[in-house]
Amino acid sequence: xxxxxxxxxxxxxxxxxxxxxxMVTTVLGSCVAVCLYDETTGLGGINHxxxxxxxxxxxxxxxxxxxxxxxxxxxxxxxxxxxNNMVAxxxxxxxxxxxxxxVGQRNIKVAQEMLEELNIKIVAKSVGGEKGRKINFNxxxxxxxxxxxxxxxD
Amino acid sequence: xxxxxxxxxIEELSERFEQNQQAIKEQERLMEELEEVNRKLMESESVKxxxxxxxxxxxxxxxxxxxxxxxxxxxxxxxxxxVMYTSGLIHQEAFSLDFQLRNIFTxxxxxxxxxxPNFGKVDVHSLIEGVLKKFNHxxxxxxxxxxxxxxEGLEFITDAGMLGSIxxxxxxxxxxxxxENGKLILEASxxxxxxxxxxxxxxxIGMNESDYNIIFDRFVQLETGVTKSHLGHGxxxxxxxxxxxxxxxxxxxxxxxxxxxSIGVSIPLAEEDDMHTFSxxxxxxxxxxxxxxxxxxx
Numbered sequence: 001x002x003x004x005x006x007x008x009x010x011x012x013x014x015x016x017x018x019x020x021x022x023m024v025t026t027v028l029g030s031c032v033a034v035c036l037y038d039e040t041t042g043l044g045g046i047n048h049x050x051x052x053x054x055x056x057x058x059x060x061x062x063x064x065x066x067x068x069x070x071x072x073x074x075x076x077x078x079x080x081x082x083x084n085n086m087v088a089x090x091x092x093x094x095x096x097x098x099x100x101x102x103v104g105q106r107n108i109k110v111a112q113e114m115l116e117e118l119n120i121k122i123v124a125k126s127v128g129g130e131k132g133r134k135i136n137f138n139x140x141x142x143x144x145x146x147x148x149x150x151x152x153x154d
Numbered sequence: 155x156x157x158x159x160x161x162x163x164i165e166e167l168s169e170r171f172e173q174n175q176q177a178i179k180e181q182e183r184l185m186e187e188l189e190e191v192n193r194k195l196m197e198s199e200s201v202k203x204x205x206x207x208x209x210x211x212x213x214x215x216x217x218x219x220x221x222x223x224x225x226x227x228x229x230x231x232x233x234x235x236x237v238m239y240t241s242g243l244i245h246q247e248a249f250s251l252d253f254q255l256r257n258i259f260t261x262x263x264x265x266x267x268x269x270x271p272n273f274g275k276v277d278v279h280s281l282i283e284g285v286l287k288k289f290n291h292x293x294x295x296x297x298x299x300x301x302x303x304x305x306e307g308l309e310f311i312t313d314a315g316m317l318g319s320i321x322x323x324x325x326x327x328x329x330x331x332x333x334e335n336g337k338l339i340l341e342a343s344x345x346x347x348x349x350x351x352x353x354x355x356x357x358x359i360g361m362n363e364s365d366y367n368i369i370f371d372r373f374v375q376l377e378t379g380v381t382k383s384h385l386g387h388g389x390x391x392x393x394x395x396x397x398x399x400x401x402x403x404x405x406x407x408x409x410x411x412x413x414x415x416s417i418g419v420s421i422p423l424a425e426e427d428d429m430h431t432f433s434x435x436x437x438x439x440x441x442x443x444x445x446x447x448x449x450x451x452x
Contacts, residue, residue: 013400015267047267056194057371059396062267071267089452124452144452 005138010048013063017045017075021140027149028092029132030104034069034111035089036120037142038081044139045079047072051103052110065110073118088115089144090125091135104128212254216247223247246291253326257389260319261372264396271313271401273424278317278342278350279308285321286340289329297335304342310350311424316397323390324354324417331358331415348423355416360409370395370405394419 010016010026010033017036026033026048037044049068054060062068077083093108095101108127115122124144126133131148138144158166223244231237263269286293286302293300328338336357343351361369372392395405403421 011270011400012402013264013267013396014270056198059261059264059372059392061265061396063396063399068267091452126450126452145449146452147449 005140010046012048012050013061015045015047015062015068015072015075016139017043017072017079018139019043019079021138024137024139025134026137027132027134029094029096030092030107032065032090032092032104032107032111032127033135033137034072034115035091035135035137035142035144036072036076036081036086037089037139038076038085038087039142040085041079041081042140043076043079043081044137044142045072045076046137046139049107052106065107066114069111069114069118073120084119086120087123087142088120089137089142090115090122090127091133091144091146093127094129094132096130096132209254209258213251216251219247220244220251242291249288249291253322256319257323257393260393260397261389264393264400269316269397269400271316271424273311273313276310276312276314276317277307278310279304279306281314281318282321282340282342282352285318286325288322289325292326292329293338296329296332298329298332298338299336301337301339303339308342308344310344310421312350312421313401313424316401317421320394320397320419321352323394324352324419327390327417328354328356332356333358336414345420350419350421350423352419352421353416355414357414360411360413360415362411363409366407366409369407391417 005021005023008016008022008024010024012026012031016022016024021042021044024046026046028048031048031050033046033048035044035046047062047068049065050063052065054064054067060067062071073083073086076086088111090108090111093104093111095104105128112122126146131150133146134149136145223240227237227240227244231240260269282304283302286300325338325340328340332338337355338357339353339355341351341353341355345351370391371388373388391405398405398419398421401421401424403419406418406420407415408418409415
């Protein structure tokens, strides 16, 4: 890669979508990250959620899949991306010993179901399994570089 | 037409009956689920309207006081002592307004997923001391004695803004739910050079173990309704917990009924990745290097 692109480290329970292209890094265990990208505008965004559904007790933050996905779609729409141009790449949702059984699977399921409902196609994914993942998402090209990590992610 | 024996008819009928029963059961289960969701929805509606009316009071009351006092100050200032007294009151009201607004804005940032930790070296001792000082007027109003247990010059790599917000809320909580002339103890230490531990101990009425988690729920105070005796709208500890979790930490509660509560916070040291220190191009090359067979491109 020749041109330097700003870097951004994405924390669990947060999301990222800006006009300027960034290389966004995040580390996933049972958490799931949904990367959305629109080829026509060259804009992309990513979230990183820990649990599938908001419980109604804590803040309605992108810690929860249903909120994280909806917020990301809305944020990209505000940047001028049309929903029917968005495609998705989904990562994470590993089964990890120190987490509640099945939380990874449920995190994956909420992404699949919500994206289908929103009519956003999943064009690539690497989900499940037992290993954590570290991903680098180039928001201006939509490319995702992924490798498995032994370090426990979130 | 096929002829069925009596036995076959009975079997067929009981099978259908069984299916019917199951369908009814399934329907009942769905109905229960629906009722549950409905109940939660109504609850969230009432929470929202309660929150709006609470928030109106919390913001309007100090604001009207400030307006009134400032008006008095400019029209009938009185002698120096009276001016000092009035401006002291204005400060108190503005302080509480500032405190509430900060929590509301932080909650909004957290809900938008836009609050991002920004790590650096923080002098924990002077940060906490500074926050505590700002609460002096509330501490003395309630006649509390304070004790701050912390090594001078204690340093830790964390987000100064978030730590300040966490400490502010813990102290405010420890004052609000303390008894008159009680004691407020603040403890800060670093465990194994890796974890920052904070404890805020009050001498209030304490609470049941079953309520430990509820206090971190949003818009919740154990005592509700028009007769509730405590200020705030149940956002402080919710925001605190969310900020602590954003820094990969955890909160804990321990109480003794009638003697008081201790609210603890553990924040781990920010990791290297979190410090954004990794090289600008190294990672990309690493991922691009397909000979290694470790990275994948999607």
